[in-house]
Amino acid sequence: MxxxxxxxxxxxxxxxxxxxxxxxxxxxxxxxxxxxxxxxxxxxxxxxxxxxxxxxxxxxxxxxxxxxxxxxxxxxxxxxxxxxxxxxxxxxxxxxxxxxxxxxxxxWMENGSVLDYVAKGCSRVEKLSLILQVARALKLLHENNIVHGNICPGNILITDLGEAVITDCGMRTILSHIFTNVIDRYSAPECVFNFERAELTTMSDVWSFGCVAMELLLEIKPFSACHTDAEIAISLHEQRAPFGNTLMPTVKGSLERLWDILVACFDYNPEARPDMKTLYSNMIQWVEMFK
Known part of the structure; x- marks a missing residue:
């Protein structure tokens, strides 16, 4: 520790x-x-x-x-x-x-956020390890019936040992008196278009996790072509995929199976998304095959 x-x-x-x-x-x-x-x-x-x-x-x-x-x-x-x-x-x-x-x-985390850390130079294997660490932590939260509510790169920090930790756990839920709906690149669509109150669930966490994992692998932000909140909202309304529907050249070959696992996070029907236990299990199996 x-x-x-x-x-x-x-x-x-x-x-x-x-x-x-x-x-x-x-x-x-x-x-x-x-x-x-x-x-x-x-x-x-x-x-x-x-x-x-x-x-x-x-x-x-x-x-x-x-x-x-x-x-x-x-x-x-x-x-x-x-x-x-x-x-x-x-x-x-x-x-x-x-x-x-x-x-x-x-x-205080001297290494900063996960994006700060990988920007200094990380191999693909190191990135995969960080993604698995985040998946495991989020799975543990969900097993305890805890919704994080704001999974994004800024809330994933790196310890002195080079390990990923999730911060601000549950803060979004606790601060529901202050925040209603917030549009950002990592928000699940049901959190954006519920006009009374953002609908924070384990499945909205799954969408956000998929966005973070893909960004780490591809080094591209979700909805990268969007430059304003309005453009992101339009993309969500039109049910576009955060990283497109076409397999990117950078993930062909051994990473294709991982792409399929993560794309399942972006189903616009929250109930159709895999839970974190399933996601983590599928990713562990893929890593064993990847080795």
């Missing part, structure tokens, strides 16, 4: 235990969140602040709702939420301030 991942608690900590130097600029700042490097009792951590929009009373109520949702998260998540299982601990920071943020922390 990577010892740097062990010290964080699994539930909640008080805001005054965290130090974030105000002079240090954010590592990432988007419409929805800000990520900074911080310190918790001598351990380097990632501090993610999710923006909450609204009047002061609305912000306070939403933050209280999120806190209650986190407290009510089933206890069975915690045996599986461990880096040995490929799942990063997620910790909510309890705060009494009125700032418009909900704050989470997780261990």
């Amino acid at each position: 990577d010892e740097k991942l062990a010290p964080l608690p699994l539930r909640m900590i008080r805001h005054y235990n965290i130090a974030v130097p105000p002079s240090v600029p954010p590592l990432l700042s988007t419409t929805f969140s800000v990520i900074r490097q911080g310190d918790w009792e001598g351990h380097t951590i990632a501090v993610k602040q999710v923006r909450v929009y609204g009047a002061a009373g609305v912000v306070s109520r939403i933050k209280e709702d999120v806190l209650n949702a986190f407290k009510s998260t089933p206890e069975n998540i915690f045996p599986s939420t461990h880096p040995d299982n490929g799942i990063m601990p997620l910790c909510l920071v309890q705060s009494i301030d009125k700032l418009p943020f909900v704050t989470f922390i997780s261990p």
Whole structure:
């Protein structure tokens, strides 16, 4: 086990235990969140602040709702939420301030995201190993009836040992008070076109996993020809495949079977997609043949 991942608690900590130097600029700042490097009792951590929009009373109520949702998260998540299982601990920071943020922390990963890591140079075998590690971790979550809700390259980090871990586990569900439908390249169609609330299920996780796995193998983003959210939404509405329907030259030969396994993730009928247990089993069998 990577010892740097062990010290964080699994539930909640008080805001005054965290130090974030105000002079240090954010590592990432988007419409929805800000990520900074911080310190918790001598351990380097990632501090993610999710923006909450609204009047002061609305912000306070939403933050209280999120806190209650986190407290009510089933206890069975915690045996599986461990880096040995490929799942990063997620910790909510309890705060009494009125700032418009909900704050989470997780261990700091020097290697960054999976895309940062493979960009430095990874063999195909190493990429396949990372994909299998993600599949195993997601299978474990689903076996515990836990939906991740936001599988994407930015939520797959690499430890000092070069192993993939899933982060932000369940955050999208916990923050359902803040987020409704978000269009991105990794969202399953049922999450985009349910206009009342994004329909997050294990099958929507399967779609997103397929997108990430294909991107790692092909080094092409899903819906790569789309440059705006509107174009992605149109592609989903027209039920186009994220990576096209034609076998790409880069995966011909020994990778054709893997292509077939992953393409099954993109069925527009969620119930027709394979579950993660089946996917992982099929991929393991293929790897054994590939060897």
